[in-house]
Amino acid sequence: MTVLFKKQANYPLTNQHNQTFEATCYHYINKQEQPDIAKALYEGTLFQAHDPHTNEVTSFTYPCLYEDSQKKFLVFFIPNDTVAFEDVSATMFEGGTNDYSDYTLRFTNYVTEFYEKINILDSQLLDTEVECVKLFTHTLLQEQNQLKENTHLFFHEESGKPFIMVLSPNNQARVDYNQDLVDIVHNRIENKLHLPKGQLFHINGKWAIDALDLA
Incomplete structure (x- = not known):
């Protein structure tokens, strides 16, 4: 091309x-x-x-x-x-x-997805894992009635410590990158987390829903 x-x-x-x-x-x-x-x-x-x-x-x-x-x-x-x-x-x-x-x-x-993806890969975590952890974190916050309308979750890392930023129109908060959720993700779909090198993938919330069979 x-x-x-x-x-x-x-x-x-x-x-x-x-x-x-x-x-x-x-x-x-x-x-x-x-x-x-x-x-x-x-x-x-x-x-x-x-x-x-x-x-x-x-x-x-x-x-x-x-x-x-x-x-x-x-x-x-x-x-x-x-x-x-x-x-x-x-x-x-x-x-x-x-x-x-x-x-x-x-x-x-x-743009937000572009920045976040660079952050994830720069931290050398699996973005497949991160998207699934974000999805489970969203579900937990929803069950705890801690989510407002138009809330978005983004991965961040600071001083080597990963966390999830929860952003709504009038508020922002940090939640832990929960190791229990990481373990659940790996136990459920370990074989889907390691994707081939050299192939282009769009790894986002939709990918996580499909991979976890939640659709």
Whole structure:
């Protein structure tokens, strides 16, 4: 497949006053080779553009490929179904290659999912395990009447300790990454947790529901 996305490209954005300005997109990020761009991603500024007319910061998204060549994983971010899952390939991105046979390859659709997936794989946990633990944690909180409407659960790690952040519109809380739940997940679906390297998977809540046979 031919390259669709250059490592760095400029695109026009239009503000609410119908003024146009250029925004820089970084379609391929290698943590080891581009630490400054990776830092912008971690700090949450990668998907922001500065409007010189108004001095406002505008959030926008675009297809992106993140590579960690030491821990050997790729995370694709394809917003708004820009490219169909079955058509996604590293060779679409300038900087990507054909040979990722020993890499973990993951697909994401949302910015929050993109960040979370990088966090999980960087921590070197199984994202398959994490999604199932999140699902069980959600169920437990629901049974305890601790969930509000529009609540979302995200994996985080701090000082080497994993936890789950529970975010609702007016509140946020941390809950433990419960080892009892980890054990339940492994006892139930150990054979499904270790996926083949070099193949692209979309591991999310839906995957966990299907894997645990909860649908």
